[in-house]
Amino acid sequence: NAGVTQTPKFQVLKTGQSMTLQCAQDMNHEYMSWYRQDPGMGLRLIHYSVGAGITDQGEVPNGYNVSRSTTEDFPLRLLSAAPSQTSVYFCASSQDETQETQYFGPGTRLLVL
Amino acid sequence: DQQVKQNSPSLSVQEGRISILNCDYTNSMFDYFLWYKKYPAEGPTFLISISSIKDKNEDGRFTVFLNKSAKHLSLHIVPSQPGDSAVYFCAASDYNYGQNFVFGPGTRLSVLP
Numbered sequence: 001n002a003g004v005t006q007t008p009k010f011q012v013l014k015t016g017q018s019m020t021l022q023c024a025q026d027m028n029h030e031y032m033s034w035y036r037q038d039p040g041m042g043l044r045l046i047h048y049s050v051g052a053g054i055t056d057q058g059e060v061p062n063g064y065n066v067s068r069s070t071t072e073d074f075p076l077r078l079l080s081a082a083p084s085q086t087s088v089y090f091c092a093s094s095q096d097e098t099q100e101t102q103y104f105g106p107g108t109r110l111l112v113l
Numbered sequence: 114d115q116q117v118k119q120n121s122p123s124l125s126v127q128e129g130r131i132s133i134l135n136c137d138y139t140n141s142m143f144d145y146f147l148w149y150k151k152y153p154a155e156g157p158t159f160l161i162s163i164s165s166i167k168d169k170n171e172d173g174r175f176t177v178f179l180n181k182s183a184k185h186l187s188l189h190i191v192p193s194q195p196g197d198s199a200v201y202f203c204a205a206s207d208y209n210y211g212q213n214f215v216f217g218p219g220t221r222l223s224v225l226p
Contacts (some may be wrong), residue, residue, distance in 0.1 A: 026163065035216075042218050043204075059215075105156050107154070
């Protein structure tokens with residue numbers, strides 16, 4: 001099993017550009033989440049999904065869209081990148097809501113100029 | 114205002130000694146707590162959890178203590194090993210809030226040989 005994979009590992013964008021951060025898991029997990037990590041702060045939840053076709057907002061959803069058309073994939077879209085979105089993004093999946101079984105991807109480092 | 118605080122950004126201990134990482138929270142509704150460990154360029158990995166019905170949970174070298182009246186939890190690592198050098202995140206959740214955990218900013222532990 002590959003676990004949770006994220007692409008790309010690193011990306012530089014200009015302000016106003018759009019892009020999609022990819023996330024895939026091969027563990028048949030229903031729950032998937034996107035977090036961002038900024039210096040001096042903990043991980044903050046952006047969006048999450050409890051199953052295919054179902055998504056909901058987390059703590060910091062503005063500027064991001066998600067969709068969950070399959071169990072495996074949970075892409076995060078930046079519609080119009082802003083310097084405030086410079087961060088490290090982590091995707092995670094879990095088999096139940098207690099999150100003891102939550103697995104994180106290696107992260108995508110995004111720099112918006 | 115951060116609901117989960119880890120007031121020590123870094124901690125250094127000698128190999129073989131005890132490491133104590135602290136976490137404080139402000140929301141009295143939090144009733145489930147996790148500790149994650151993160152190595153550079155990797156995603157966080159689950160370490161140990163505790164629910165509010167317990168005041169201690171142990172897993173090998175790792176023990177988490179919960180003091181609900183003080184809204185404080187701590188992670189003890191005994192004995193500390195160089196491989197324990199990582200960033201440790203505390204996370205808390207209100208069961209009624211589902212899988213939306215609030216993370217602390219992390220403490221970087223360095224175990225010196």
